[in-house]
Structures are given as C-alpha cells and as structure tokens.
Amino acid sequence: MSHVPGLIQSIERSSAVLRLLAADRLRVKEIADALALPKSTAHGILRTLEHVGFVEQDPQTARYRLGRGLLDLGAAGLDVNELRARALNWADALAARGGEEVRIGTLRDGEVLVVHHVFRPDDSAQSMDTGRVLPSHATALGKVLLAFHPAAVEALGRECFDAYTRRTVTTHRELARQLSETRGRGWGLSVEEWRPGLAGIAAPVRGIGGLVVGAIGISGPVERLCDTRRQARPGLVEHVCAAARSVSRDLTGPH
Amino acid sequence: MTERYVLALDQGTTSTRCILFDRRATVVAVVRGEHPQSYPRPGWVEHDAARIWRDVQKLIRRALRDARIEARQVAAIGIANQRETVVLWDRATGVPVAPAIVWQDTRTDHLVAGLDAGLITERTGLPPATYFSATKVQWLLANVDGLLERAARGEVLFGTMDSWLIWNLTGGAHLTDVTNASRTMLMDLRTLDWDQELLDLFGIPRAMLPAIRSSSEVYGTADAVLPGVPIAAAVGDQQAALFGQTCFAPGEAKCTYGTGGFLLMNTGTTPVRSRHGLITTVGYRIGDEKPVYALEGSIATAGSLVQWFRDGLGLISTASEIETLAGGVTDNGGCYIVPAFSGLFAPHWHSEARGVIVGLTSYITKGHLARAVLEATGWQTRDVVDAMNADAGLALTTLNVDGGMTADNLLMQIVADVLGVPVARPMVAETVSLGAAYAAGLAVGYWSDLRDLRGNRHRAGRWTPARDPVQVAREYENWQRAVQSAVFFTLRDDPPPTK
Numbered sequence: 001m002s003h004v005p006g007l008i009q010s011i012e013r014s015s016a017v018l019r020l021l022a023a024d025r026l027r028v029k030e031i032a033d034a035l036a037l038p039k040s041t042a043h044g045i046l047r048t049l050e051h052v053g054f055v056e057q058d059p060q061t062a063r064y065r066l067g068r069g070l071l072d073l074g075a076a077g078l079d080v081n082e083l084r085a086r087a088l089n090w091a092d093a094l095a096a097r098g099g100e101e102v103r104i105g106t107l108r109d110g111e112v113l114v115v116h117h118v119f120r121p122d123d124s125a126q127s128m129d130t131g132r133v134l135p136s137h138a139t140a141l142g143k144v145l146l147a148f149h150p151a152a153v154e155a156l157g158r159e160c161f162d163a164y165t166r167r168t169v170t171t172h173r174e175l176a177r178q179l180s181e182t183r184g185r186g187w188g189l190s191v192e193e194w195r196p197g198l199a200g201i202a203a204p205v206r207g208i209g210g211l212v213v214g215a216i217g218i219s220g221p222v223e224r225l226c227d228t229r230r231q232a233r234p235g236l237v238e239h240v241c242a243a244a245r246s247v248s249r250d251l252t253g254p255h
Numbered sequence: 256m257t258e259r260y261v262l263a264l265d266q267g268t269t270s271t272r273c274i275l276f277d278r279r280a281t282v283v284a285v286v287r288g289e290h291p292q293s294y295p296r297p298g299w300v301e302h303d304a305a306r307i308w309r310d311v312q313k314l315i316r317r318a319l320r321d322a323r324i325e326a327r328q329v330a331a332i333g334i335a336n337q338r339e340t341v342v343l344w345d346r347a348t349g350v351p352v353a354p355a356i357v358w359q360d361t362r363t364d365h366l367v368a369g370l371d372a373g374l375i376t377e378r379t380g381l382p383p384a385t386y387f388s389a390t391k392v393q394w395l396l397a398n399v400d401g402l403l404e405r406a407a408r409g410e411v412l413f414g415t416m417d418s419w420l421i422w423n424l425t426g427g428a429h430l431t432d433v434t435n436a437s438r439t440m441l442m443d444l445r446t447l448d449w450d451q452e453l454l455d456l457f458g459i460p461r462a463m464l465p466a467i468r469s470s471s472e473v474y475g476t477a478d479a480v481l482p483g484v485p486i487a488a489a490v491g492d493q494q495a496a497l498f499g500q501t502c503f504a505p506g507e508a509k510c511t512y513g514t515g516g517f518l519l520m521n522t523g524t525t526p527v528r529s530r531h532g533l534i535t536t537v538g539y540r541i542g543d544e545k546p547v548y549a550l551e552g553s554i555a556t557a558g559s560l561v562q563w564f565r566d567g568l569g570l571i572s573t574a575s576e577i578e579t580l581a582g583g584v585t586d587n588g589g590c591y592i593v594p595a596f597s598g599l600f601a602p603h604w605h606s607e608a609r610g611v612i613v614g615l616t617s618y619i620t621k622g623h624l625a626r627a628v629l630e631a632t633g634w635q636t637r638d639v640v641d642a643m644n645a646d647a648g649l650a651l652t653t654l655n656v657d658g659g660m661t662a663d664n665l666l667m668q669i670v671a672d673v674l675g676v677p678v679a680r681p682m683v684a685e686t687v688s689l690g691a692a693y694a695a696g697l698a699v700g701y702w703s704d705l706r707d708l709r710g711n712r713h714r715a716g717r718w719t720p721a722r723d724p725v726q727v728a729r730e731y732e733n734w735q736r737a738v739q740s741a742v743f744f745t746l747r748d749d750p751p752p753t754k
Contacts, residue, residue, distance in 0.1 A: 068572065082575035085662035089282045092682050092715055096281040121682055121713035128716060130664050 013037065014045050018066070021055060025063040052208050078213045078251070080106055084116040087205070087247045091118045091216065094243035098236055100220035102243075103129060104205070105141040106213065107149055112142045120220065137161045137175055138168050140200035141215045143188035147179040148204050148212035168193045187241055188215070189232050191222060199225040201232050203244035207251045216244050259330045261696045262318065262481070263688035264311060266336040266416045267492060268292075268357065268514045269562070271307060273314035274688040275322050275329075278701070280711035282683065284322035286314050293354065298361040298597070301354035304342045307416070308423050315480050326481045331473075332424070333488035333695030335495035335687045336416035338438045341391040343402070343463075346412050349423070353399050355416075356391040359555070359597045361606055363390035370456075378453060380437070380444045380526060380535030385598070385606050386553075388415065389440035393457045409462035415439070417489040418465045424486055425475040431465040432489040433546060437537040442467065444526055444535065447546060469540040470494070471694040488694035490539060492687045493517040497549060498539050499690030500655045500681060501712045503705050508643070508651060510670075511687065512660035514562075515600075516554035516632060518639045520647060521547060531642035532602040541697060550646060552601035552639030556594035556610075557632045558660050563596070564628050570621050578665045581625035587730075588623035589614040591737040592631045602642035603738065611741045614733075632660070633669040634734040640674055654678050657686035664718075672722040673731065680716040 016035055020026060026034075032042035046064055049055040053069025087104055095102045095118040104116040117129040136142030136152075138161075146152045153176060161170050169175050182188040187203040194200075202217025218225070218240055226232055260283055265272040270290065275283040288310045293301040319326065339358035344351045356362070363385045370383040381387055392413055396403045405411045414422065415438070418431045436442045436449075441459065443450040449464055468474060473485045490498060493511060497519045500509040508520035519538065526535045526548040538549035561574045571577055591613050593599075598606035612627070636654075644650050653676060660666055661680050671678040683689050696702040 079573065079576050079579055081578040081663065082573050084664070085575040085659070088659075088662045088684050089285050092684060093281045093283075095715060096279060096682055096713070118682070118715045119713075119717070121715070123714055126717070128664070128718060 010045065013041075014049060017042070017045055017049065018054065018070075021064055021066050025058070025061070025065045027063055031064070078207055080113070080115040080214075083205070083214050083251075086250050087116060087214075087216065090243045090246040090250070091116055093246075094216065094218065094239055095119070095121055098218045098239045100218040100224065100236075101126065102216065102218055103141060104214055104216045105134065105145065106215075107136065107145040107152065108133070110136060110152065112136050112139060112145060112215075115214065135162065135164065135194060138164050138190060138194040140188040140190040140202035140219070141217045143178060143182050143190060144202045144204050144215040144217070145212065146175075147182040147188065153179065164194050165192050165196050167191065187232075187237055188217070191226060191230050197221060199232075201225060201236055201240050203241045205244050205251070206248040213251070216240065216247060257328055258324075259328050259701070260322070260324060261692040261701055262315065262329045262332050262484075263692040263695070264315075264332065264334045264336075264420065265492065265495075265685070265688045265691065266307060266311065266334065266420060267687075268337045268340075268359070269559075271310050271314060272685070272688060273311070273318040274685055274692070275318055275324070276689065276692045280683060280689060280692070280708075282685065284318045285685065286317045286321060288314055292357075296362070298364075300357040300360040300597075302340065302357055304344070304351045304355045304416075304419055307355075308420065311420060311423075312480050326484060329481055329484045330701045331485050331487040331695040331699040332477060332481065333490070333691030333693075334417050334420055334486070335490050335492045335691035336420070336435070338415060338435060338491040338493065339386060339388050339391075340416055341388050341395065342414050342416065342419045343392070343395055343406075343411055344414075344419070344422075346410055352402065352411055353395055356395065358386055360391065361385045361597050363394050364606060366390040366393060367606065375440060375453070378443055378450055379440050380528070381440050382532060382534070382604055383440070384604065386600070387438055387440035389453070389457045389459070392459050396458060403458070403460075406463040407460040411463055412465070413459070413463045414465050417491075421474055421486060421489060424477045424479060424481075426478040428475045429465045430468050430474060432470045432491075433467055433540045434470055434491040434494040434537050435489065436467045438491060444537070444548075447537070447540075469542050469544075470498075471539070471541045471698045473698055485695075485699055487696075487698035488691050490691055490694055493519055493551065493553075494536070494538055494549065495688075495690030495694070496657055496686045497521065497690065498693055499683070499686030499688070500657060501705070501709050502655065503547075503709070506647070506649055507655070509655040509657060509686070510636060512557050512632065512656060512658040512666070513687075514557065514559045516557040516636060516639075518552045518554075518636065518643065519549045520551075520643055522550055522647065523547065527647060529642075529646045531646050532604050533639075533642055533646055534601065539694065541694070550643055552643055554632065554635040554639065555598065555600045556596050557635070558658075559596070560592070560594040560628050560631060561660075563594075564625065570624070575662065577625050577628060578663045580622050581629050582665055584620065584622035584626055586623075587614075587626045587630055588619050589616065590619050590623050590627045591734055592624070592627040593737045593741040594628075594631050595741045599738065599741065601639055603638070603742070605742050605745070607745050608741045609745055611737065611744055613737045613740055629663070629666045629669055630673075630734075632666060633673040634731065636670055637673045637731060637734075651676055656680055657684055659684070661716075667716075667718045668721065671718040671720045673727055675720050675724060675727070677720070678718045679714050682713040682715040684715075
C-alpha cells in the first residue's frame, strides 16, 4: 500500500482564518475564540499570513483583514519595480565582479520582460534595455524562468519555436530536456541561441516560500562567458548564483 | 592573506545603512534599519539619538555576519551622516538631554527671521535658514531648563550625527569634520574654525563644540562593537556622495535622490559665492591638503514625498509601486504637486511656504497624482540646475545621479527629459556610503590616491532626453506657476499691510 501523506493541520487552520476574515475585520482574540485556538496559535497564523501578504493589520484598530496578496494571486506577487529596487545593489555588484552587463527579467505572457539592466563596466556606449521583451526559449533568463514555472512551456502553446540562430532550441522536446537540466543544476545557460557570438548565464530569484519571482543573469561574448568546449565558466556561474541568492535573501529576510 | 574590507555607516534621515566594500568598491554586504520619525507638533521633526546608536551597533554586527567576516578584517570605518541635525548630550553619562532636532524641523522660523543675512552668508556661505544647526542649538539652550549653564561649564556637548557616533564608537572623542561643521552656520568658511562672533550671536558656548578635523584622517579607534578598528572618515552625506561619485575635478556634479534631493558641484579650492540662493559649502578635505569647495542646491522633499504617498495617503504599499502606478498614465493630466512640506529650498528659500496640489479636475486619477509626485522631483532638480549653471558660469553636460530613488527608471527618464541632458548612474548606487568608505580607505592606505579611486568608477545606466523640448518648456512654466501658488498660499499668515 502506498503511503498517502496526512492533512496538514496548520493549513486547515489558516484556511479557516481566511474564511473568517473574508466576512469581517477581526482582532486576534476574536479569531482565537471563533476557532477555539490558543491566542498565541492564532497570532502565529496571522503573522505568517501577513508575511506572505494574505492578510493585513490595520495599524489604527489592530484588526486584521484580507491582504492584497490574495487579490493578485494570479500575478507574480511582487511588483517589478520593487524587485528592481531590492536587487539594485546586487545587480551592480554582479556587473562589477563579472565584468559583463546584467539583466533582471520576469515572465510575462511566456516571454521575458527586462525589469532592470546594468551596463557592462567598461564605459562603452550602451543603451538601456529596461522594458524590452526577450524570447524565453532562446535566453538564459528565459530558460530559468520557464524551468521554475510549472505550466509555462505548455502555456507557450506551440510545438516548435522561432529560430534566431542555427543553435536556437526549436523543439518542445529539446527545450523540456534543457529546462529539466536547468532545474537540476539551479542555473541556466544559452550559447549563441539568440544572437551569434553572445552567451548568457542566469539564476532564479526566489521570493517568500521559494517562489521564483524573477531571474538575474549576465550576458556577453561567448569567449568570455564560456570555455573552449562552450561550457559556462564556473567562476562566473558562482557570481551569478551568489547574486541571485543575495537578492532572494533581501526579498525574504527581515526589514 | 585574508581579504580586508572598509565598513561604511550611512546614518540617514529615515534609516541607517551599514555597507561593507571590497578593494574594487563592490558591495559585499548591505544592511539597513529604519528608525521612527517623531512629529510632536506641526513643523517639528525629531529623532531618538540613543535609538540610532543602538541601531548602528546592531547593523554593524549584522553586516559582518552577512559577509561572514570578522572584526579584524575591517580595515577602517567611515561615517557619512544626515547633516545639520542637532544632538545634545550629557558629557558624563552619554545620554542625550533632548530629542535630536532634525534638519527638516522648522520650529526656529522666528529665530531666523531677525538674522543679519549679509553677515551670515559672508561668513559661512549659507543663507540663514531653519535648516542649519545654529538656531536649533540656540532653541534647545533657551527651552530646556538649566541647559545653557551646563553647556557653558562643558557638561553638555553639541554634535551633528557624525560627532554623536564618533563619540560613542570611540568612547569619548568629541570631534566633527569640516564638511559637517560647514553646515552648522557657525563656521567661518575661510578659516575653517568656529566663528566667535556667530557663537556670541546665537549664544552658544564654545565649550560645548567639537573640534573640527579633516574628512579623511584617523580620528581614533573603536572600543565598542569593532574593537581596535580605526575610525578614519566623517563626511556629511551629500559631500560623501560627491566624493563617492569621484567628482574630484571642478565642474563635476552629482545629484543624490533620497529623502531630499541634493545637487553638488565641485568648484575647486576656492569658494564660489552664489547669486542665486545656492549654498557655498566645503566639499571635502583630505588630511592636511587644501579644502575643496562645492556649490549646493537642495530639494527638501523627494523620496519623502513618495513616502507620504505611501504612508500618508495609503495609495501604494511600497515606495517602488509609485513607478508602476505612474507608468499607468502617459502624462500628469495637468496636475502639479509642490511638496513644500518644510518650506521651499534653493533657489527659492521660502521656509514659510507649504505644499499645494494644483490643476485638479475630475479627470485626475491616482496614476496622475503618482506621476505628479515623480515630476515634482524632476522640476525641483531643474530649478536647482538652472541656478547652478548661472552661478558657476557653466552648462551642466551630464547629471551624475545616485541614491535609492535611481532604482526608479521612470523618474530617471523624467529628470533627463526636464533637464534636457543625459542622466548617468554609476555602478554603485550607494555613493554616500562609498564616499565615506573611500575617505576612510584613503586615510589608512587601503586605497592609495584619488586616481586609484577613479579607477573603480563605471557607468551602470544612462537615460537620454526623449521628450519634445517645447512641450517640456510649457510644462516648466506650469510648474513655476504652481510654485508661486505655494508661496501665495502662506501669505495669509503675514500681518496685514499698514496704511
């Protein structure tokens, strides 16, 4: 007989709290009484729900109500401009350490929306890429975002994808294989799949609960990002992953 | 060999940051803590200095933990701080004798009104204003029982935030740096020493004042938190940003967008006197070298307007959402916000003015208001740049920007549009902290010279003007009319004209 995991009591209780708050604005004590819970337990549940944005506390009345995180459950749960503001320092540090330009992207309609762009630190003429949309199947940022978004590839709704170079992944099957590889190692790579001569390395940025809310990555000439066997240079991968971890920590840590 | 780092403390108006930099000036760890603002009466703004010192100790420990380094790997500590804010404390106990009066506080309006502007500007480079420290100290001495007598006996000490932190970090060294001293309205800009005539004018005993030192030298070593680590720099936050942006040549300028907006231009080793209400100030002084002066124009309300939009109006839940909201509309819908929350600063200097929102129609949505909030920062920048160009006889060619608000791409584009010049962001947005780190690192030989620092400078982003200049000119006229409205609105309090 296969083992079926039991139901998780704290999630049941959290759901009950949300049902109560859907009807009224309540104090901790009222919620505890309604559910016959110790006040400290109710308080712990409320604090956790507040942390994930599902409930809010009115600072004047101390009453809890449903949070706006519930209203935009369909959205990523993080404002892209907030993501940029929180990532700013780490993106700069990544550009400085890696010596390459840095982009932060989020998934929008199956494609990559560039929400932040840091120039390559060589003071050459470059233009801002923020707001631009990049193909998800042909970029490292896109592969990372697709890899950690369960239904994203199916949602693309296509059997084959546009070819930008002769190396672009164009079949569903090959993309699925690469996404699985990306998930497994925790970072993504694209080598001359979007623009000839260019490569990219990217890693996921995680918000509360481990949800991937974006990807951060570098891009530059193949010979600088990869070795002669077209594999990503380990030092750069470490820089990218460290930057992604730092941003994630900033998004989930205490403030 | 173990890697070493420089630790920068940026003790700002709304928060304190602690940042560790490596030799290439990249951020290794950054932690921040917000502290409460107290508004006990209209126009009053206070901080709890003891709370700020506790925050600083916590943040230093957290930064070391985040970077996984030990105290001995810190080569030096540099301090950048909110300027002009006045802390008075008991020399024997180290306890503040009153809440710190913040630079934004306008309670000393009546004290400023009677001042001899000619004398003060000639001596200090500053136009008399509630903004600077002198009248705040004067007010405390007059309004806290017995304080004047104790100050005269040297039992109560005065300092800006740099002095307060150095005093606590070292366990009793009472000093300040020349950039901070230049903001007190008590220092002679030429001798770089306290001016006895001004001290007499404000009734401030010399015994309570800190010694004035350069911005970059070893003041002492920490005994608390980081035992043995040299404290090697103190710089007012805006001058720190000028230094962090490596604006070492005359004519180079930067604008920092934080709570307020602050534009500083390096004018070299001789002070340039402004004819347009700008401030002449000390930019920095490295050890025994000649001081470098700067022209400064300040915008009182920039990020704090966004904060008000968030906390006061509740229209957004994080500051960054202002860009999302403003991005939902294509223009301001004819609406202008003049955020004269604590008066109008350079080049207008009406400390009695209060904010207005003009151009409201039923068409206006919160998106338009959000846009007007961001544009207010753009227009205020334009006011200051126009004045600075006229004074320095130069035309600004690029505005170097920094500070937290540079994360707002829409704001940066608006600034480029209204100025008609490119806006450039350096690789390290935290230039206030970087400037403090640079000044401290120079003093202990962590970096060798200014050229060494320049080598770290790279551009991270650049916005170029994209809007029709004719349209911008028309809107700038609207803004100027809105500013006049803010001044007009406060005329009500003036005594009626005598016949």
